Amino acid sequence: DQQVKQNSPSLSVQEGRISILNCDYTNSMFDYFLWYKKYPAEGPTFLISISSIKDKNEDGRFTVFLNKSAKHLSLHIVPSQPGDSAVYFCAASMGANAGGTSYGKLTFGQGTILTVHP
Amino acid sequence: NAGVMQNPRHLVRRRGQEARLRCSPMKGHSHVYWYRQLPEEGLKFMVYLQKENIIDESGMPKERFSAEFPKEGPSILRIQQVVRGDSAAYFCASSPGGRYSNQPQHFGDGTRLSIL
Numbered sequence: 001d002q003q004v005k006q007n008s009p010s011l012s013v014q015e016g017r018i019s020i021l022n023c024d025y026t027n028s029m030f031d032y033f034l035w036y037k038k039y040p041a042e043g044p045t046f047l048i049s050i051s052s053i054k055d056k057n058e059d060g061r062f063t064v065f066l067n068k069s070a071k072h073l074s075l076h077i078v079p080s081q082p083g084d085s086a087v088y089f090c091a092a093s094m095g096a097n098a099g100g101t102s103y104g105k106l107t108f109g110q111g112t113i114l115t116v117h118p
Numbered sequence: 119n120a121g122v123m124q125n126p127r128h129l130v131r132r133r134g135q136e137a138r139l140r141c142s143p144m145k146g147h148s149h150v151y152w153y154r155q156l157p158e159e160g161l162k163f164m165v166y167l168q169k170e171n172i173i174d175e176s177g178m179p180k181e182r183f184s185a186e187f188p189k190e191g192p193s194i195l196r197i198q199q200v201v202r203g204d205s206a207a208y209f210c211a212s213s214p215g216g217r218y219s220n221q222p223q224h225f226g227d228g229t230r231l232s233i234l
Contacts, residue, residue, distance in 0.1 A: 032220040043122070043209050043225035044161070051220055089160060093220075104213070105151060105174055106223060108160040 003027045006109035019077040021112050023090035030092035035075045038087045080116045087111045122226035130232045131200050139195040139229045143212030150193045151211045205233045
């Protein structure tokens with residue numbers, strides 16, 4: 001049961017253009033969403049997050065959009081740079097509003113390999 | 119990924135041996151999570167611990183795997199009688215915690231476990 005899905009295994013973008021990475025989820029109890037970037041042989045690095053009470057969060061070149069009705073979120077990177085080339089994972093959790101012990105743990109998508117060409 | 123320290127970075131074991139993976143959370147973080155990444159897959163949650171307490175172990179295999187986070191010292195993920203299928207990257211993450219606030223988890227660089 002894949003509760004968080006990234007349907008595009010890979011994405012190739014020209015330097016300077018916009019990169020759009022997509023993520024869908026099925027569990028309506030998720031209320032906190034995160035994007036991580038991962039280089040080979042390293043751990044995931046936190047990029048940006050969004051709470052379900054918002055529909056947009058921006059941090060520099062990174063913007064995350066959340067569409068709760070469609071259970072869809074996306075990460076926009078603009079302008080894209082060659083150093084952005086990495087695997088991007090979206091993740092979801094039942095955050096502050098969840099009961100029991102389910103809060104906190106992250107459910108990850110399978111990842112999207114982003115390649116930014118000079 | 120400065121802050122969350124995992125060791126060893128690489129661990130090789132023969133089938134039937136024990137593997138011990140250690141994780142020191144970021145300073146000020148009292149919540150620790152362990153995840154496993156099999157080849158070509160995303161990260162899968164294993165266990166969530168606070169000091170001296172296991173909060174959620176729903177992702178842990180029922181046998182051979184155990185985890186602890188003692189009052190003093192690092193969190194330990196222990197795998198007994200390892201099998202080839204245990205070969206994976208094991209990542210630890212930490213967060214400040216707090217039930218009523220959303221905080222991102224920060225990850226270590228992982229331990230790559232290889233079973234011969």
